[in-house]
Structures are given as structure tokens and as C-alpha cells.
Amino acid sequence: MxxxxxxxxxxxxxxxxxxxxxxxxSIFTRDLSDVMTSREQVLYxxxxxxxxxxxxxxxxxxxxxxxxxxxxxxxxDYNYSTSLSFDIKAPxxxxxxxxxxxxxxxxxTGKTQKGKTDxxxxxxxxxxxxINNYIYSTHYQNIDLKExxxxxxxxxxxxxxxxxxxxxxxVNGKSYPFAHQESLNERDRINIELSEIFGKYIxxxxxxxxxxxxxx
Numbered sequence: 001m002x003x004x005x006x007x008x009x010x011x012x013x014x015x016x017x018x019x020x021x022x023x024x025x026s027i028f029t030r031d032l033s034d035v036m037t038s039r040e041q042v043l044y045x046x047x048x049x050x051x052x053x054x055x056x057x058x059x060x061x062x063x064x065x066x067x068x069x070x071x072x073x074x075x076x077d078y079n080y081s082t083s084l085s086f087d088i089k090a091p092x093x094x095x096x097x098x099x100x101x102x103x104x105x106x107x108x109t110g111k112t113q114k115g116k117t118d119x120x121x122x123x124x125x126x127x128x129x130x131i132n133n134y135i136y137s138t139h140y141q142n143i144d145l146k147e148x149x150x151x152x153x154x155x156x157x158x159x160x161x162x163x164x165x166x167x168x169x170x171v172n173g174k175s176y177p178f179a180h181q182e183s184l185n186e187r188d189r190i191n192i193e194l195s196e197i198f199g200k201y202i203x204x205x206x207x208x209x210x211x212x213x214x215x216x
């Protein structure tokens with residue numbers, strides 16, 4: 001009886017395993033300004049994702065069919081396990097754009113107000129649910145967006161200095177728990193990682209949005 005109970009507990013624990021990973025988004029400031037000034041309706045930026053526990057061909061084929069721009073897939077060692085690294089595309093849009101984002105897992109939108117532009121990140125919850133259902137049915141695991149580290153590499157490729165404001169983030173490895181401003185000269189590059197609390201908050205938002213960074 002004790003052995004049976006033990007194995008049942010192990011099985012139940014496996015059913016509640018959630019996998020996380022790493023999300024790194026590359027952004028160029030000229031892309032942001034081109035969309036916000038309506039020179040372009042939408043521009044796509046590169047996102048690298050690492051997802052724990054995925055590594056077989058069936059997983060890759062499923063993701064290829066469902067994710068916009070899926071490419072560069074390969075296995076990596078992450079968090080002491082073999083994981084899948086791949087690239088996807090994320091659209092940069094103005095708020096309330098009518099662009100079709102049904103195959104985009106991550107969407108970046110901008111809203112200009114009071115002399116600055118706030119940028120928001122949203123997850124496509126319908127697409128995420130489809131992917132999560134597949135992973136649960138094949139691997140008996142769930143993907144938990146709260147367990148992903150959310151990172152940005154922002155490159156200033158405009159011919160002017162821009163002022164970047166971050167919120168509850170690590171900037172070039174240094175912690176800034178509140179709003180923090182940095183001046184980026186032409187060709188400057190900066191690395192941002194949202195704090196664990198802020199990243200979890202972003203992943204759980206539905207209608208209410210909070211900017212991940214702002215540019216003046």
C-alpha cells in the first residue's frame with residue numbers, strides 16, 4: 001500500500017510540473033519610431049525563446065506550423081536540462097491596430113502621450129493555450145509564462161540621442177526597482193531584464209496594461 005501511495009504521489013507531482021525558459025527580444029529604435037509616425041503600419045522584430053523540456057522533431061514541427069517566423073531551432077543546455085532554442089517574429093504596432101496577429105505569440109504596441117511613447121508587451125493568450133495544450137497532451141507538462149525570464153536588447157540606430165525609461169528592471173545587470181532613465185546616443189545598445197515580480201505581472205495581465213519601457 002505504501003509503495004502504491006508513493007508512486008501515485010510521484011505521478012501527481014509530474015502532472016503539475018510547469019516549464020519555463022527565456023525570452024529575449026531585439027528592438028531597434030528606428031523601427032519603433034517608423035511605426036509610431038506611420039511610415040510603416042507594422043514591423044517585425046526578432047525574438048529568441050528557450051523552452052525547457054522540448055527537444056524532439058514533433059515539437060519542432062508543431063511550433064513551425066503555429067508560430068510566425070519560427071526558425072533557427074536547436075537544443076541547448078538550460079537550467080540543467082536539455083531545452084529547445086528557436087527564433088520567432090513579434091510585430092511592433094500602434095495601439096488599436098487592426099493587423100492580424102493570430103500567429104504571433106508576442107505583440108509589442110506603442111502609445112504616444114504627454115511627449116513620450118509607452119511600449120507594452122502582450123501575449124497572444126489563444127495561441128499560447130493551443131501550444132500549452134499540445135505540450136500537456138504530449139509531455140504531461142504545462143508551460144507557465146510566469147516562469148520565463150523576459151529580456152530586451154534595445155539598439156539606438158537613429159541619428160539622435162533618445163531617453164529610455166525602464167520600470168522595475170535590471171539595466172545592463174544593475175537593479176533599478178522603480179522608474180529609471182538612460183540616455184542612448186546613436187549606436188548605443190542596452191540590455192534590460194524585467195524583475196521577476198514585474199515579469200510575472202506582465203504575463204498575468206489581461207485588459208490592464210503597464211508599459212515595459214518608454215522613449216522620449
